[in-house]
Amino acid sequence: MELIISIPLLVSLVAFWIPKKLVKEMSLAFSLTFFVFSCFLLLKFDVSRDFNFIYYQEILLEMGGSLFLGADGLGLLMILLTNFVVLYVNLMSWNKDYKNNFYGWVFFMQFALIGVFTSLNAFLFYIFWELALIPIYFILFQYGHGENARKTFVRFFVYTFVGSLFILAALILMKTALSLETFNLKTLTPLSLQGRDAVIFAILLFIGLGVKIPIFPLHAWQAETYRNAPAEGTILLSGIMLKMGLYGLIRWFIPFQESMSSGLETFLLILALIGVLYGAVIALRRNDMKLIAAFSSLSHVGLIAAGIFTFKYIGLQGATLQMVVHGINIVGLFYIIDLIERSTGSRQLTELGGIASKSPAFAAMALIIILGSIAVPLTNGFPGEMLLLFSIFLYNPILGILAGLTIILGAAYMLRLYQRVFMGEVSEKVSAFKPIDTIHLVALGVICILVFAIGLCPQWILDMTSINSQYLANLLEIKN
Amino acid sequence: MIAIIIVFVTGLLVMLSGLWKQRDISKPISLLGLGLAFVSILLKKEFALDFSQFYVWNPLAIMMTALSLFIAFFLILNYDATSKPENNSSVLSMLLFSFSGALLLFGYTHLLTLFLGLEILSIPLYVLAASDKNNRLSLEAGLKYFILGSFGSAFLLFGIALLYGTYGGFGIERVIQVQQMGIALPPYYYVGMLMVLVAIFFKMALAPFHFWSPDVYEGSPTIITGYMSTIVKIAASIAMYYLLNGFFAASAKSWLPIVIIISCLSFLISGLMGIVQHNVKRLLAYSSISHASFILLAILIALVEEKSKSTVTFYLYTYAISGLLVFTILNAIKSKDNLELDSLNGLVSHHKLAAIGLTIGLLSMAGIPLTGGFIAKWNVLSRIYPLNLFSFVMALLASALGIVYYLKTINRVCFYTQKDKTTSELNSSWTLNLTIVICIILILVLGILPGESFEMILGLF
Numbered sequence: 001m002e003l004i005i006s007i008p009l010l011v012s013l014v015a016f017w018i019p020k021k022l023v024k025e026m027s028l029a030f031s032l033t034f035f036v037f038s039c040f041l042l043l044k045f046d047v048s049r050d051f052n053f054i055y056y057q058e059i060l061l062e063m064g065g066s067l068f069l070g071a072d073g074l075g076l077l078m079i080l081l082t083n084f085v086v087l088y089v090n091l092m093s094w095n096k097d098y099k100n101n102f103y104g105w106v107f108f109m110q111f112a113l114i115g116v117f118t119s120l121n122a123f124l125f126y127i128f129w130e131l132a133l134i135p136i137y138f139i140l141f142q143y144g145h146g147e148n149a150r151k152t153f154v155r156f157f158v159y160t161f162v163g164s165l166f167i168l169a170a171l172i173l174m175k176t177a178l179s180l181e182t183f184n185l186k187t188l189t190p191l192s193l194q195g196r197d198a199v200i201f202a203i204l205l206f207i208g209l210g211v212k213i214p215i216f217p218l219h220a221w222q223a224e225t226y227r228n229a230p231a232e233g234t235i236l237l238s239g240i241m242l243k244m245g246l247y248g249l250i251r252w253f254i255p256f257q258e259s260m261s262s263g264l265e266t267f268l269l270i271l272a273l274i275g276v277l278y279g280a281v282i283a284l285r286r287n288d289m290k291l292i293a294a295f296s297s298l299s300h301v302g303l304i305a306a307g308i309f310t311f312k313y314i315g316l317q318g319a320t321l322q323m324v325v326h327g328i329n330i331v332g333l334f335y336i337i338d339l340i341e342r343s344t345g346s347r348q349l350t351e352l353g354g355i356a357s358k359s360p361a362f363a364a365m366a367l368i369i370i371l372g373s374i375a376v377p378l379t380n381g382f383p384g385e386m387l388l389l390f391s392i393f394l395y396n397p398i399l400g401i402l403a404g405l406t407i408i409l410g411a412a413y414m415l416r417l418y419q420r421v422f423m424g425e426v427s428e429k430v431s432a433f434k435p436i437d438t439i440h441l442v443a444l445g446v447i448c449i450l451v452f453a454i455g456l457c458p459q460w461i462l463d464m465t466s467i468n469s470q471y472l473a474n475l476l477e478i479k480n
Numbered sequence: 481m482i483a484i485i486i487v488f489v490t491g492l493l494v495m496l497s498g499l500w501k502q503r504d505i506s507k508p509i510s511l512l513g514l515g516l517a518f519v520s521i522l523l524k525k526e527f528a529l530d531f532s533q534f535y536v537w538n539p540l541a542i543m544m545t546a547l548s549l550f551i552a553f554f555l556i557l558n559y560d561a562t563s564k565p566e567n568n569s570s571v572l573s574m575l576l577f578s579f580s581g582a583l584l585l586f587g588y589t590h591l592l593t594l595f596l597g598l599e600i601l602s603i604p605l606y607v608l609a610a611s612d613k614n615n616r617l618s619l620e621a622g623l624k625y626f627i628l629g630s631f632g633s634a635f636l637l638f639g640i641a642l643l644y645g646t647y648g649g650f651g652i653e654r655v656i657q658v659q660q661m662g663i664a665l666p667p668y669y670y671v672g673m674l675m676v677l678v679a680i681f682f683k684m685a686l687a688p689f690h691f692w693s694p695d696v697y698e699g700s701p702t703i704i705t706g707y708m709s710t711i712v713k714i715a716a717s718i719a720m721y722y723l724l725n726g727f728f729a730a731s732a733k734s735w736l737p738i739v740i741i742i743s744c745l746s747f748l749i750s751g752l753m754g755i756v757q758h759n760v761k762r763l764l765a766y767s768s769i770s771h772a773s774f775i776l777l778a779i780l781i782a783l784v785e786e787k788s789k790s791t792v793t794f795y796l797y798t799y800a801i802s803g804l805l806v807f808t809i810l811n812a813i814k815s816k817d818n819l820e821l822d823s824l825n826g827l828v829s830h831h832k833l834a835a836i837g838l839t840i841g842l843l844s845m846a847g848i849p850l851t852g853g854f855i856a857k858w859n860v861l862s863r864i865y866p867l868n869l870f871s872f873v874m875a876l877l878a879s880a881l882g883i884v885y886y887l888k889t890i891n892r893v894c895f896y897t898q899k900d901k902t903t904s905e906l907n908s909s910w911t912l913n914l915t916i917v918i919c920i921i922l923i924l925v926l927g928i929l930p931g932e933s934f935e936m937i938l939g940l941f
Contacts, residue, residue: 059929063858127849134848141895150895154887162880168861169876176866 012107065123073464122183163211170204212245216275231338275302280409307388318387354426380454491576498569541587574604621699636679642672697765706807751881798852805841805919837916852926
């Protein structure tokens with residue numbers, strides 16, 4: 001495990017210093033091998049044990065921290081997703097001219113993200129959580145574009161930093177209320193907070209995690225930041241940084257909610273659902289493809305969060321599956337948008353049209369990915385979304401129906417995008433469509449294969465996280 | 481203990497060395513003297529000097545002396561020598577005299593030693609603040625500091641007089657004796673206590689006694705600002721520590737609300753005012769107000785919890801090292817507009833090491849994980865929460881507001897490009913690079929392995 005986490009860090013340092021000519025090739029080579037390596041880890045994964053690949057060092061003891069790393073099913077899936085996203089970042093930036101520090105920061109981010117997903121100690125988790133902010137900020141600020149980009153990114157950083165201060169407060173509250181010596185997960189889970197402490201802890205942690213996800217009232221930073229970010233930054237943000245928040249919900253929020261009042265639970269669920277519908281409705285009206293994708297992302301993760309808040313086994317399983325699936329699909333989506341922007345110079349629906357006649361292969365793959373994000377059966381979106389909707393419906397039929405609207409709305413805005421951009425007459429901008437490099441087509445092709453593969457056999461993912469979800473659901477049922 | 485004498489004598493020698501016009505040896509002599517003092521601490525020998533009535537060489541004094549010697553060494557190492565030897569010798573000798581006053585504050589047991597130390601610390605500093613003859617702001621800074629500082633000293637003296645009236649003596653033993661007798665304290669005791677506290681609040685630049693600080697930081701030559709921000713802050717904090725923990729320990733109920741209110745006010749003011757600043761040194765002045773407030777809370781924690789005494793020393797260590805790092809880099813930047821924020825534009829493309837150093841120093845001050853500053857802030861925050869919720873919330877607020885202005889500065893360093901109006905250059909030299917590297921290593925080590933490294937440092941002394 002220590003290898004898994006330290007190699008990206010070392011590569012990051014290397015990337016900062018090697019000559020610019022080599023850095024692209026090296027990064028791609030490394031991210032590919034690392035991704036394949038992490039796929040091998042899948043084979044070595046032992047489903048029956050709760051945490052694999054454990055690494056434990058006693059540092060930071062006085063603060064209650066320790067270098068306690070380990071991966072269970074959820075963690076390993078997230079590591080895979082991280083490596084996948086980083087690989088695609090490298091693929092996407094293949095034709096672009098980025099300096100060394102871009103790649104250096106990407107790998108540093110990989111290091112911080114793997115740290116977040118494998119920390120089994122709350123203090124360590126917090127350290128990696130805040131650490132992940134720095135590389136993404138540097139990537140965004142240096143390579144972002146657009147008017148007011150700088151202000152947007154500063155706002156993004158401050159917003160997220162304040163959110164992580166809420167998590168800090170929650171951790172300190174927990175430490176004081178339970179007189180903790182250490183923040184290790186194994187020691188923490190049997191304990192539980194009481195009464196008012198529990199409510200405040202839940203709210204603080206919710207706000208802190210909710211900023212990252214983002215959940216409805218705390219989402220203001222998202223749209224503008226996605227729009228002004230470089231494409232690679234956007235897939236880092238939406239592909240994997242989002243998942244940090246959701247992972248935090250499952251790993252660090254849920255185990256301590258045994259005594260949560262059902263009123264609070266319903267409230268959080270409703271907030272998540274508001275996000276679902278809000279994102280979907282706005283996406284229907286936007287003309288900038290990146291914004292459509294950003295709001296669709298808001299909508300989808302709202303659904304995942306809602307599934308988590310139902311506190312049921314099905315909901316948690318659906319959430320985990322959908323986290324992986326959404327990561328893959330959103331990477332594909334933003335990849336497509338970036339390719340279109342590079343080839344035609346525009347992201348506006350009003351200015352595009354008829355790409356299908358220019359590049360049928362590209363259009364076909366785009367259709368597959370879009371269908372995947374709509375959750376059409378046989379694609380990867382379907383099983384996860386179904387599980388989530390089941391779970392919400394079981395919780396409350398009315399909320400379930402409302403959540404189900406997401407399918408209809410999702411289809412609406414996504415197909416609207418597809419029709420305006422790919423179908424119809426060839427617009428002015430598209431007539432000068434530069435052909436897309438094979439490497440990008442191959443990369444998209446791999447995503448399409450994944451869309452179908454996971455759509456047809458999602459069971460292995462569900463099996464990996466089954467123990468964890470079962471354990472959490474049992475914890476919560478005690479009070480239900 | 482001998483360290484104070486060594487530093488003072490070095491000061492005298494440096495002053496005299498100015499008479500030798502051929503060569504400028506003030507810097508080497510001062511560095512040698514400081515090094516000698518540092519070695520004297522490492523030797524751990526008792527030098528059979530018993531002034532325990534006035535000054536005691538306890539572990540806190542040892543650690544703080546060691547820290548300040550380290551900081552002063554690098555500050556003087558990076559001092560830009562002017563062409564005239566007599567100017568250099570004056571400045572450096574006054575710096576050393578002021579420093580010996582600071583050393584007196586690290587272990588005082590007698591209220592007059594407090595006064596003596598504070599005066600010896602301050603008076604040369606008034607002159608040093610005004611020592612940049614070409615800069616009008618420097619004269620203004622010196623004058624402001626002198627006038628307000630004299631007020632502060634007057635308050636201190638009057639307060640000490642009232643305390644003498646209460647206790648009938650100045651030393652800590654007399655104070656403890658009287659406290660154990662359990663007599664009801666007369667009203668003028670509280671007045672005296674308040675006046676002494678106000679004087680130290682002034683020195684620490686806590687709100688609402690902070691108004692001198694941005695102007696003086698802005699006007700003074702940058703190395704002197706660095707000295708003020710690190711060593712003077714440390715000295716004032718330790719002075720406060722001994723007051724709250726020793727002389728006023730028995731009347732904790734009376735000063736507790738004052739301390740809480742002052743620290744919360746400082747958090748608020750430093751955060752709000754720091755955001756609107758556009759001069760780097762003023763910005764750092766407001767940031768140091770917020771740090772002083774954290775230190776005040778840490779002192780409070782050390783008083784309440786026995787095993788949390790290291791919170792104060794750890795915070796001072798990380799704060800001082802990051803202050804040293806930031807100010808030595810700022811000192812090397814020759815800016816035309818007295819270090820407005822724009823002077824830092826594009827530093828990363830011109831001088832990578834300085835940019836990295838400045839960024840890490842600012843990140844440590846902001847409290848980003850992996851730096852020592854984060855661990856220090858975590859220590860204070862986690863221990864102040866059970867004691868006082870309001871200051872906990874205000875401290876978090878200060879961190880949130882602080883990140884805005886730290887981010888502003890880091891943006892300039894890392895991303896903005898230089899515009900023609902405010903070109904500034906950085907004089908890179910081996911002394912600067914050495915300082916930067918050492919400070920970065922210390923900050924990262926203190927941030928990643930705080931327990932082990934801090935224990936190692938403690939073990940050295």
